[in-house]
Amino acid sequence: MKQTALEKSIDPASQAMLQKAEDEGIETAWDRYEKQLPQCSFGQLGICCRNCNMGPCRIDPFGEGAEKGICGATADVIVARNLLRMIAAGAAAHSDHARDAVLTFKKMSEGEAGSYRIKDEAKLLSLASEYGIPSQEKSNEEVAAELANVLLLEFGKQNGPLLCTKRAPESRLRLWLDLGIEPRGIDREIVECMHRTHMGVDNDATHILLQGLRTGLSDGWGGSMIATDVQDILFGTPEPKKSTVNLGVLSLDKVNIIVHGHEPILSEMIVEAAEDPELLELAKEKGAAGINVAGICCTGNETLMRHGTPIAGTFLQQELAVITGAVEAMVVDVQCVMPSLGGLAGCYHTKFISTSPKADFPGTLRMEFHEEKAYDTAKEIVRTAVENFPNRNIEKVNIPEEKQECMVGFSAEAILKALGGSPDPLIEAIAGGAVKGIGAVVGCNNVKIQHNYGHVNLVKELIKNNVLVVTTGCNAIACAEAGLLVPEAAALAGDGLKGVCEALGIPPVLHMGSCVDISRILVLASAIANRLGVDISALPAAGAAPEWMSEKAVSIGAYVVSSGVFTVLGTIPPVLGSQAVTALLTKGLDGVVGATFAVEPDPFKAANLMLEHIEGKRKALGLK
Amino acid sequence: MKDLIIRPERCMGCRSCEVACAVSHSESKNLFSALGEEPSPKKRISVEHVSALEVSLPITCRHCEDAPCVSVCPTKALSKDTATGTVNHNRELCVDCWTCSMVCTRFSNLYRLILVSGCWTSSMAHNYGVIDRRTEEGTVIRCDLCGDRELPACVEACPTHALAFLEVERRQGTNALSFS
Structure with a gap:
């Protein structure tokens, strides 16, 4: 049955654009989803295997047909192997992003990437000292060069531990070591996943899943954390600031450039180039009132956190932004970029510009980006957008009015600063019961759930029950669109949390950044756990990914749970075809890493699961 | 009459x-919940590979009341059990x-395919699979076209439309069928 625009999204701006799409006969992800229905049961249950060419094999979930693949792999083995490959892909995406950030950082330190400089000297020096690099009598560039080399070694080294894991509580490190899941080298873990899942290698579901946890840890406490750190040095550690979100940030009279994807390396330059007097003059010549840069997905979150650049939308709004008819250029780098954008851009005047040497798409204008001439390329991209402004067909333009203010920029450093330099005030608020606990809510959009319905309702339930929410990724954007990222949203919080927010002047939902910045949440959780002298798993905290869809989210789930945080997934992962794997993930892991997964598509019930968990942990700590 | 066409x-x-x-014949009608059900839900359709034709095909029998296959069978290999309503097949x-298969509404397409592919002889050995006579503990497990559903679940699930739900008419005085 065809969904109406109102059923597809809870966001009025998105509903309006979905209606426009329908009126104009434009296809979106929701239409393509309908054509995929019903989806393949074997895929949904994770019981098909294509890892060798004797197959493809699949297991009959109802036991009448095949119980094993040709090689003899049972549903347990097939599900576990498929899950491990998802984790490997997710960890690879985050970590390869990190590698590029470090390579840019290294080139910068060697003077080969003139467009970049050290923005946060304090973070450079503190990282140098953390990694044991002496910084006396050295220039910042020399320190940066040494740090870059140490960080690059993290990818290729053969023996653990990854250096960032030292930030975790001692007891957690010991646990990982005892379980044999202490991550070694970032690349090594990912390669080993591919090896183990090759035909005839690792064929014990539990053994396979332990490697999944280790690989996840190499992402959360490796790749993602390195990406966050290096990007902070290069572009500045985020501090609280105000901005606006939703499709209404697009401008009727300015050149609109959207930066979409996941890396700030290029978008930082685009933001800078959009202020270039020469290009502003050109914009004026072309009849535009200026140049407006807006973000989508985590590229958007990166520039939002550091510059307050507005955000046009979440993952599922990427097509809707083009459908406004007001986007001169959709500039993309990597991850979560729909290949449909090429054809869609062709229906409007939009230039779909792909920039990453790794990611090409049908229907793009290729403007490959290299650090050595970063600013020049960024200028060329902005110029292309400006020159495209006169091609805008005003009859096709309809920009939704909705735009919402938000307060963002809550890096772990900024949160500690807001608390007066130590986590103590937050710990006291938790101990006193004003704040019941911390909810980390993250993740994507997924057409299987009404756009933003899962995100917004889950977070509202948590703050109503005095759980302080930290958020990243598309959950953060969804919350911003729903008006939850302003200090005034404290009115929606329970009395205790409301009081704390009002005293500190902060929103009840703290935007901590992009999806690699979930590493900031790990750092914050460790700071609190270390202060209390307990493990992360003892904290009254829970995680959720209400609308997750990407493999990165699977890797995130693996490292968040292995770090000791109970996590609720809003869409069903492809594992239910194996009772053993399902039982391990939802029950067994508790006895291994002190946390489990739960699956609950209903955001209200999901919030209850998190609240129950938080209550349980409070009791165990002797808190009321 | 509307029927499932293969x-x-x-x-x-x-x-x-x-x-x-x-899943459509489970208690919960939901894939994820159906997994744990006891007794486990039974399918009424079976995909079989006919190697001589190099095709796979879903095989399913409605155990028609006026089963035309029974009336045309020259050797009485097919018979109707009046007590249980099943169409039975005697291999001997x-x-x-x-x-x-020529007169079966569901299989006339297969019959035509056999004619076109011209491998009549080699394919004949596979007749055993054509009409499914699945029973369990005396109960007839028959295709019921999914009762109240607008489309049978198998038709809805088929990604290539190899299963269709069409109006079938038998031309008067002949065995020829037309679909619309």
Whole structure:
């Protein structure tokens, strides 16, 4: 049955654009989803295997047909192997992003990437000292060069531990070591996943899943954390600031450039180039009132956190932004970029510009980006957008009015600063019961759930029950669109949390950044756990990914749970075809890493699961 | 009369119809919940590979009341059990003439495919699979076209439309069928 625009999204701006799409006969992800229905049961249950060419094999979930693949792999083995490959892909995406950030950082330190400089000297020096690099009598560039080399070694080294894991509580490190899941080298873990899942290698579901946890840890406490750190040095550690979100940030009279994807390396330059007097003059010549840069997905979150650049939308709004008819250029780098954008851009005047040497798409204008001439390329991209402004067909333009203010920029450093330099005030608020606990809510959009319905309702339930929410990724954007990222949203919080927010002047939902910045949440959780002298798993905290869809989210789930945080997934992962794997993930892991997964598509019930968990942990700590 | 029509040339052998059928005949009607049900839900359709034709095809029997296959069977290999309502098949008596598939609304397409592919003889050995006579503990497990559903679950699940739900008419005085 065809969904109406109102059923597809809870966001009025998105509903309006979905209606426009329908009126104009434009296809979106929701239409393509309908054509995929019903989806393949074997895929949904994770019981098909294509890892060798004797197959493809699949297991009959109802036991009448095949119980094993040709090689003899049972549903347990097939599900576990498929899950491990998802984790490997997710960890690879985050970590390869990190590698590029470090390579840019290294080139910068060697003077080969003139467009970049050290923005946060304090973070450079503190990282140098953390990694044991002496910084006396050295220039910042020399320190940066040494740090870059140490960080690059993290990818290729053969023996653990990854250096960032030292930030975790001692007891957690010991646990990982005892379980044999202490991550070694970032690349090594990912390669080993591919090896183990090759035909005839690792064929014990539990053994396979332990490697999944280790690989996840190499992402959360490796790749993602390195990406966050290096990007902070290069572009500045985020501090609280105000901005606006939703499709209404697009401008009727300015050149609109959207930066979409996941890396700030290029978008930082685009933001800078959009202020270039020469290009502003050109914009004026072309009849535009200026140049407006807006973000989508985590590229958007990166520039939002550091510059307050507005955000046009979440993952599922990427097509809707083009459908406004007001986007001169959709500039993309990597991850979560729909290949449909090429054809869609062709229906409007939009230039779909792909920039990453790794990611090409049908229907793009290729403007490959290299650090050595970063600013020049960024200028060329902005110029292309400006020159495209006169091609805008005003009859096709309809920009939704909705735009919402938000307060963002809550890096772990900024949160500690807001608390007066130590986590103590937050710990006291938790101990006193004003704040019941911390909810980390993250993740994507997924057409299987009404756009933003899962995100917004889950977070509202948590703050109503005095759980302080930290958020990243598309959950953060969804919350911003729903008006939850302003200090005034404290009115929606329970009395205790409301009081704390009002005293500190902060929103009840703290935007901590992009999806690699979930590493900031790990750092914050460790700071609190270390202060209390307990493990992360003892904290009254829970995680959720209400609308997750990407493999990165699977890797995130693996490292968040292995770090000791109970996590609720809003869409069903492809594992239910194996009772053993399902039982391990939802029950067994508790006895291994002190946390489990739960699956609950209903955001209200999901919030209850998190609240129950938080209550349980409070009791165990002797808190009321 | 509307019936399930099999278009073997489109079947990719993915078995989506089988799982959808079992789920549609489960207590919960939901894939994820159906997994744990006791007794486990039973499918009424079976994908079989006919190697001589190099096709896979979903096989399913409605156990028609006026089963035309029974009336045309020259050796009485097919018979109707009046007590249980099942169409039964006796392997001993079957001579692989395929006349049954010629008159079966569901299988006339397959019959045509056999004619076109010209491998009549080699394919005849596979007749045993054509009409499914699945029973369990005396209960008839028959295709009921999913009762109240607008479309049978297998038709909805088939990604290549190898299963269709069409109006079938038998031209008067002949065995020829037309679909619309």
